[in-house]
Amino acid sequence: DGGITQSPKYLFRKEGQNVTLSCEQNLNHDAMYWYRQDPGQGLRLIYYSQIVNDFQKGDIAEGYSVSREKKESFPLTVTSAQKNPTAFYLCASTPGPAGETQYFGPGTRLLVL
């Protein structure tokens, strides 16, 4: 089956801890994206990558970091600098960089202990 997988489904973070959310796609898509969703809010763009070894900040990149060492993988690290990390995190991909339908993963819910 082709698609996007995210893991884990739920993730708990302790104060001062960095945590990494996984996103993998086997769609051979060039571009990948990370969004944050808070209750009653739309999706806000954290980071995106249109090609391997390159990524760009979105609207709310502070407190987050990413890497794109492989085409199929785009992990997101929530650092201790992100003071309000509790949210639903969604990963998406598109075949190319522009004007495309986005394919979403099932999401990871991050909670702070």
Place this chain on the structure above:
Amino acid sequence: SQQGEEDPQALSIQEGENATMNCSYKTSINNLQWYRQNSGRGLVHLILIRSNEREKHSGRLRVTLDTSKKSSSLLITASRAADTASYFCATESSGGSYIPTFGRGTSLIVHP
């Protein structure tokens, strides 16, 4: 910043009725997309309409686009309980980064 804003924020209807939700945006766009999200899940693409198109259909879905009013509407005909979800519009601004900007969504509840 959010480009598209859906209206209403919440909509509650009976099965069999039609559901209409609207999206307004501020700047010129290349295309507008509608997505659906079931509670606690990822988004699923429904339909894309380009700026030179006025209406598109897909099954029970009908999308219109009025670029002069900078607005779009999504009509779901003969709704079913399984249509209960949140619906988001996403706009790709012309002359921009080609990254779609999502609105806050309309929460639709269809009562059986």
